[in-house]
Amino acid sequence: MDLTTLRTKAREALKGFCRVCPVCDGRACAGEAPGMGGMATASSFKANLAALSAYRLNMRTLHEVKAADTTVTLFGRELSMPVLAAPMTGVLYNMGGKLSEEAFIRMIIDGADAAGTLGACGDGADPAFFGSGLAAIRDRGGRGIPFIKPRGQDAVKEMLGRAADAGAVAAGMDVDGAGLLVMALNGQPVSPKSPAELRELVEATKLPFIVKGIMTPDEALVAFDAGAAGIVVSNHGGRVLDHTPGAAEVLPAIARAVKDRGVILADGGVRTGADVLKYLALGADAVLIGRPLVVGAFGGGAEGVSFLLNKIKTELTSAMLLTGTASVRGVSPHILNPQPICA
Template sequence: MSLPQNDPIDLSEIINLFDVERLAVGNMTEMAYEYVASGAADEFSLRWNRQALDAIKLNTRVLVDVGEIDTRTSLLGLDLPYPILIAPTAYHKIMHPAGELATAQGASTASAVYVVSSFTTTPLSEIARVATQPLWFQLYVRDDRELTRALIQEAEAQGCRALCVTVDTPVAGVRNRQQRVDFAMPDGVSTPHMADAFALTKSLTWKDIEWLQSFVKIPILLKGILNPDDADLAVQAGVSGIIVSNHGGRNLDTVPATIEVLPRIAETVNKRVPILMDGGIRRGTDVVKAIALGADAVLVGKPICFGLACGGAAGVSKVLTILRTELELAMALTGKATISSIDQSVIWQ
């Protein structure tokens, strides 16, 4: 597999996040595109993430003072200018030669938190050197617990402000599209913190979450919660936050869309800890819907990868800027001037 050439793309051609995928196709290897775009098996969950968001109708109010739109929010001790984070995604150097360095620079330009994947193709120390906005770290727990501990301590040493523990992947899903293109890492590209993808543990349990809490010094969020009972157990276990995620539709096919399960999880959690959601976010209206149904913030993955392929750091920043602008417009048009005022009244019943 060769590295992408990443010929210059006129970023002014990117009007929305659907454009960014269309333009990225020609700037990525087939293998890289299939890795980013694909889901598990027949890809029902991948499609449902998007379709479920589309199916939700918004309820507008008029003659409300929306002269000043304030998208600021607070999350785990951070004051964020807007509630959109970069989701953890792997192998950024297969999308752009600068890899995660460009992603971090784009996040910094757009004032966004970047959640770095365990499967980064750039050492975390190098990412931390270029990032001017907060970094979080996504963790896959390995069979070798001491290697896991060392990786967490490296993340803490590099200034990561939270740890997102992926809990929905004891095994990888049936990824037929990746199989068809014989996905493999290109020569010269490696994952310095995760040399062996098969070393991930199948035996991760609540006892391991307790073990992590015994030494981790930063807030722990559990990523991959779809069941309200698991959300309740997570709160009881003392974690700092929950990420409602179906792994971008990449693990178990035919699980529901994340926006569908979000209200049930929000009801169960009842504001005891922050809730984030990923899966299918492509429009500012999607962000409004997620917040209205119980999320404190959302994460965006695939569009960031496509933006990276289109234009490196500038492409990443462009994706975030478009989403933030659309969020502001959607808030104004639903009569909600602040993030805290967005509630279920904006959802057409």
């Protein structure tokens, strides 16, 4: 498999819903949500890439690091890299429908597993979306993380139970989906959660609970105070609220506020292994990657997903060696220029 062929096939299969641009930066698809673009002006989508781009890597080659260790343990599972596949749904209205929902999520979960890491599945306006993801995770021995929209309490609890029955590594809720109109229009209402409601949900499952969509230090504290095992610093790929900061802008302050409280994941604008290393230096334990893996699935199935994840791992290894970074479990902010403000 080669990148050019994969991208060509994906461009044809995605039917213009994703142009498979040379640089996936949100300009060509601005306002196309549903679709693959960002909300309204797509400033939040673009901010994710701009925030990462604002940091440069300090190249260092006079050091003792001869090999780079990319392995990391999350939620009791050892992974080959600190890169997970993000939850994605809505193949018909977001990606053109060339693949079925079930086929797509199996490609994501299977491809991530083949690359030695974890894939996530999502929830959506059609309840079958969630079931398809759970089936894929169950068939891979539980190597996946389902994310649930902020539905009513009883509905979320029932879905958490199904996630546990599937043997999932962990389960989460993308609280940043609280304003998704497509959910309400399809009779699946969602809403913000109070701290008390969040605690109730965390306590309703034995699985590690992840809160996705944290963009401020105070809400990171609320999530961990409620008992969450992890958070995802994310603006939902710029798809729910226009004019938010990029994840890399807010991550350092969040990481300082909740250091050692639990797992910190980051999501938004990851395109290369160097981007992964930047997020780790800014305080993340691992990252989620979304849109590029859509290209992998549509262009090459599970093999295409695995191919792109391993490409990122190779790039990460190179960036680590050229910054004197021995392990992804201890990335110094000093590899960045400018360095993030430290407490």
